[in-house]
Amino acid sequence: xxxxxxxxxxxxxxxxxxxxxxxxxxxxxxxxxxxxxxxxxxxxxxxxxxxxxxxxxxxxxxxxxxxxxxxxxxxxxxxxxxxxxxxxxxxxxxxxxxxxxxxxxxxxxxxxxxxxxxxxxxxxxxxxxxxxxxxxxxxxxxxxxxxxxxxxxxxxxxxxxxxxxxxxxxxxxxxxxxxxxxxxxxxxxxxxxxxxxxxxxxxxxxxxxxxxxxxxxxxxxxxxxxxxxxxxxxxxxxxxxxxxxxxxxxxxxxxxxxxxxxxxxxxxxxxxxxxxxxxxxxxxxxxxxxxxxxxxxxxxxxxxxxxxxxxxxxxxxxxxxxxxxxxxxxxxxxxxxxxxxxxxxxxxxxxxxxxxxxxxxxxxxxxxxxxxxxxxxxxxxxxxxxxxxxxxxxxxxxxxxxxx
Amino acid sequence: xxxxxxxxxxxxxxxxxxxxxxxxxxxxxxxxxxxxxxxxxxxxxxxxxxxxxxxxxxxxxxxxxxxxxxxxxxxxxxxxxxxxxxxxxxxxxxxxxxxxxxxxxxxxxxxxxxxxxxxxxxxxxxxxxxxxxxxxxxxxxxxxxxxxxxxxxxxxxxxxxxxxxxxxxxxxxxxxxxxxxxxxxxxxxxxxxxxxxxxxxxxxxxxxxxxxxxxxxxxxxxxx
Ligand SMILES: Nc1ncnc2c1ncn2[C@@H]1O[C@H](COP(=O)(O)OP(=O)(O)OP(=O)(O)O)[C@@H](O)[C@H]1O
Ligand SMILES: [Mg+2]
Numbered sequence: 147x148x149x150x151x152x153x154x155x156x157x158x159x160x161x162x163x164x165x166x167x168x169x170x171x172x173x174x175x176x177x178x179x180x181x182x183x184x185x186x187x188x189x190x191x192x193x194x195x196x197x198x199x200x201x202x203x204x205x206x207x208x209x210x211x212x213x214x215x216x217x218x219x220x221x222x223x224x225x226x227x228x229x230x231x232x233x234x235x236x237x238x239x240x241x242x243x244x245x246x247x248x249x250x251x252x253x254x255x256x257x258x259x260x261x262x263x264x265x266x267x268x269x270x271x272x273x274x275x276x277x278x279x280x281x282x283x284x285x286x287x288x289x290x291x292x293x294x295x296x297x298x299x300x301x302x303x304x305x306x307x308x309x310x311x312x313x314x315x316x317x318x319x320x321x322x323x324x325x326x327x328x329x330x331x332x333x334x335x336x337x338x339x340x341x342x343x344x345x346x347x348x349x350x351x352x353x354x355x356x357x358x359x360x361x362x363x364x365x366x367x368x369x370x371x372x373x374x375x376x377x378x379x380x381x382x383x384x385x386x387x388x389x390x391x392x393x394x395x396x397x398x399x400x401x402x403x404x405x406x407x408x409x410x411x412x413x414x415x416x417x418x419x420x421x422x423x424x425x426x427x428x429x430x431x432x433x434x435x436x437x438x439x440x441x442x443x444x445x446x447x448x449x450x451x452x453x454x455x456x457x458x459x460x461x462x463x464x465x466x467x468x469x470x471x472x473x474x475x476x477x478x479x480x481x482x483x484x485x486x487x488x489x490x491x492x493x494x495x496x497x498x499x500x501x502x503x504x505x506x507x508x509x510x511x512x513x514x515x516x517x518x519x520x521x522x523x524x525x526x527x528x529x530x531x532x533x534x535x536x537x538x539x540x541x542x543x544x545x546x547x548x549x550x
Numbered sequence: 551x552x553x554x555x556x557x558x559x560x561x562x563x564x565x566x567x568x569x570x571x572x573x574x575x576x577x578x579x580x581x582x583x584x585x586x587x588x589x590x591x592x593x594x595x596x597x598x599x600x601x602x603x604x605x606x607x608x609x610x611x612x613x614x615x616x617x618x619x620x621x622x623x624x625x626x627x628x629x630x631x632x633x634x635x636x637x638x639x640x641x642x643x644x645x646x647x648x649x650x651x652x653x654x655x656x657x658x659x660x661x662x663x664x665x666x667x668x669x670x671x672x673x674x675x676x677x678x679x680x681x682x683x684x685x686x687x688x689x690x691x692x693x694x695x696x697x698x699x700x701x702x703x704x705x706x707x708x709x710x711x712x713x714x715x716x717x718x719x720x721x722x723x724x725x726x727x728x729x730x731x732x733x734x735x736x737x738x739x740x741x742x743x744x745x746x747x748x749x750x751x752x753x754x755x756x757x758x759x760x761x762x763x764x765x766x767x768x769x770x771x772x773x774x
Contacts, residue, residue: 148662157659164647459643462604463657463704464632466625543604547643 149469158477165449169481172445176485176523177492179438183431183519184493184511189500190427192509194420205282207249208409209386211242211373211394215403232398233369236298236358241397242375245389247382252279252374253298255361259329261307261354263315270311271353272328274361282376285350290322290337293357301359305333309341310351328354329364383408431519438485439526446478446534450541457538458546467539474535475528482527486520493519551711551743552578552601557610559596559766570596571607572766578759580711583738584745585754588763594747595716597763601745602635602714603627615711632661636705638715638734642697644689644704650696651676651685654704661708675703679733695726702733706742713737715746719753731756 162169213234239253255274260267279285280292292306305326312321321335339350362368377386387406394404450457460470493511500509559571570593578584586594599605600612603619612620619630644653651672658668676685679699689697698718705713715734719727731753738744748754762770 149659150662150665153659153665160647455643456645459645460656460660461628462602462631462637462643463660464628464630464708465660466628468625469628469660544599547604547639547641 149472154472154476155480157473158480161453161473161477162480165452168445168449168452172442172481173485173488175438175441175445176482176527177489179431179435179526180486180489180519180523181492181496182434183515183522184490185496185500186427186431187515187519188493188497188509188511189507190420190423191512191515192500192504192507193423195508196506197416197420205284205374205376205409207377207380207383208282209375209377209383209390210407210409211375211390212405212407213369213372213403215405232401232403234373234394234404235368235370236362238394238397239370239373240298241393242373242390245386245393247378247386247389249376249378250278250282251376252276252282253358253370254279254372254374255358255365255367256371257361257365259364261311261315261326261328263324263326266315268311268314270308272361272364273353273355274358274364275355276358278376279355279374282374286340288338288340290335292337293355294336296357299359300357301363302357303331303333303360304336304357306337306339306355307335308339308349308351308353310349311354312338328356331360331364333360435519435522435526438523439530442478442482442527443530443533446474446531447537449477450474450534450538454541454546457541458543461541461543462547470539471532471535474538475531478527478531478535479524482524485527486523489523490516490520551580551615552576553611553613554601555611555613557600557607557612559593559600559605560608569766571600574610574766574768576761576768576771578743578745580743581738581741582743582745583735583756583758584743584761585757585759586745586747586761586763587749587751587754588769592763593766594763596766598714598716598745598747601712602637603631632657633708634711636708636710636713638698638701638705638713638718640717640720642689642694642701642721644697644700646689649686649688650681650692650700650703653689653700654707657704657708671707672703675707679703693726694722695729698722698726698730699733702730702737706737710742712743712745715744717747717749720749727753 211234213232236253239251242248242251252275257272258269259272260269262268275293276298277293277295280287288309290306294302294304296302305328307315307321307326315321315326316324321338324335325332326335333356339353339355341351356364358370375386375390377383387408390406391402391404395402398404457470460473465473497509497511500507554574554576557571557574558569561568561570574597586597588594596605600607607620611618614630614634619627622630645656648656654672654675655668658671663671673682673685676682679702681696681699681703684692684696684700689700692700713734718730718734722730734744734746735756746757754760757773759771759773761768762772
């Protein structure tokens with residue numbers, strides 16, 4: 147006595163159509179659960195992509211060198227003895243290029259100064275660096291070129307300016323080739339930075355970039371603010387970090403007086419935050435699916451008691467307990483599959499609207515979340531219907547039939 | 551064919567025990583026409599449900615075709631109900647969302663019979679009961695007599711050996727009741743064992759063998 151699967155499907159479908167209110171309620175419950183998963187994970191994924199994008203503007207495989215010992219690094223005899231840390235110099239930066247694992251470096255000096263062209267003047271951030279900064283930061287040029295490819299200690303009088311500076315100083319006139327005054331020195335404008343470039347903490351539209359040696363002269367200093375080092379690959383980051391520490395310790399008479407942080411360390415922090423976010427999303431989604439599951443269980447129980455007489459009849463006609471369980475479960479399976487598909491559709495529409503409302507958030511639900519939501523929905527639907535189905539299979543046929 | 555030996559069926563209602571069947575022993579041969587009568591609450595339905603394996607005795611043995619069926623598993627009992635027994639109820643018990651054809655088809659579907667064979671068997675029974683032109687009607691589009699005929703079609707489509715009818719005319723007017731009885735008697739003439747519970751003495755007297763119940767006991771067995 148085996149039921150044909152088409153018979154099971156047709157019988158269940160008939161039962162679902164026979165009780166439209168119940169069917170719609172269950173479909174909606176399932177659909178909300180699945181839609182919640184789709185929308186929430188697309189939000190989480192969107193946030194993750196957004197942050198990753200922000201990070202790639204900071205640079206890839208980056209190691210950052212600061213002068214001075216980081217306070218979090220713990221006990222340090224030099225600070226105990228009141229020694230001031232040694233400065234980072236251009237020669238230090240130069241020394242770091244000698245490792246095979248280092249792709250490029252950019253020393254940085256930062257200060258602020260008046261910038262003027264003809265009668266217009268403005269105070270702004272001046273960054274001294276080298277030509278490799280462009281590639282490290284993934285900036286792009288709107289006009290002209292970036293700093294020339296020369297030795298670090300060559301103080302060429304050229305400047306690359308941000309878009310906002312360009313607009314404020316030059317207005318409608320041409321900026322390229324013009325001489326501007328920064329502090330008491332003159333620089334020729336050779337390029338304008340693209341306005342697209344974003345960099346955490348710095349507004350690239352509002353800066354002026356000059357060769358690092360020029361900046362040192364301008365600010366009358368021999369030291370560097372920091373050195374950016376780009377490793378050849380992600381796996382090379384740790385060895386580059388060690389190489390920097392060793393090299394600079396050598397050059398600084400054995401003093402460990404620099405701080406080296408990797409982008410990995412910063413990313414790890416964000417990973418933790420985003421990981422927590424993902425768990426939260428998964429948790430919320432799981433709750434909504436559990437609610438759907440409990441609703442399904444109740445509704446199936448109601449369905450079973452609504453159809454007590456029918457179940458009693460099926461028993462009288464010779465349905466085995468197993469057959470009754472199969473019929474009820476297939477009904478639940480059909481419901482949850484339909485509900486899940488409906489929810490998927492709703493969820494996709496939801497993420498579409500989020501993408502429209504917040505264009506910076508690339509809110510696409512990841513495939514794994516969609517597959518998981520559908521699977522969980524179907525499994526929840528069936529598992530939570532097991533109890534009502536067993537209940538139906540155990541019904542006393544005589545009592546069931548005597549009920550009207 | 552049917553052998554009941556010292557059957558008891560007790561129900562616990564609150565802290566009281568109701569002896570719905572009290573020491574019933576009974577043998578029915580294949581092909582007999584048996585009516586069961588008696589006042590309300592005397593245990594007629596309980597006896598019929600037991601015979602149909604819808605209910606289990608509290609004690610005693612029930613042999614169907616020589617097999618002790620009380621010891622069978624739920625699944626085996628379901629199998630016996632499907633193959634050997636046809637029920638006709640007072641309330642018809644048709645599935646409202648299914649057509650007459652689909653209602654009759656149900657026991658064959660549960661038996662796992664192929665759709666093609668089902669179709670021909672269902673159509674044959676419906677034709678026998680002059681229901682062919684009603685086969686695509688839902689129960690609520692049928693008269694009481696027609697509904698009971700659909701139920702009889704459903705009970706006979708599996709070609710069982712026994713028909714158990716619990717007040718089959720109880721919800722019908724006189725004329726439809728007569729029709730239904732005539733159909734059941736025809737089936738009996740073709741060799742089916744017919745066991746029918748009825749309140750109507752006139753109908754009960756038509757049976758070849760008349761049982762009478764009182765307080766869970768058989769108090770009269772006439773016509774053997
Ligand atoms: N499930 C049950 N629980 C408790 N008592 C029951 C149950 N089923 C039947 N009884 C009792 O068993 C006795 C016999 O009931 P049964 O239904 O067999 O009577 P009946 O002869 O069919 O009556 P009627 O002519 O009214 O249909 C009655 O006293 C009834 O109250
Ligand atoms: Mg009764």
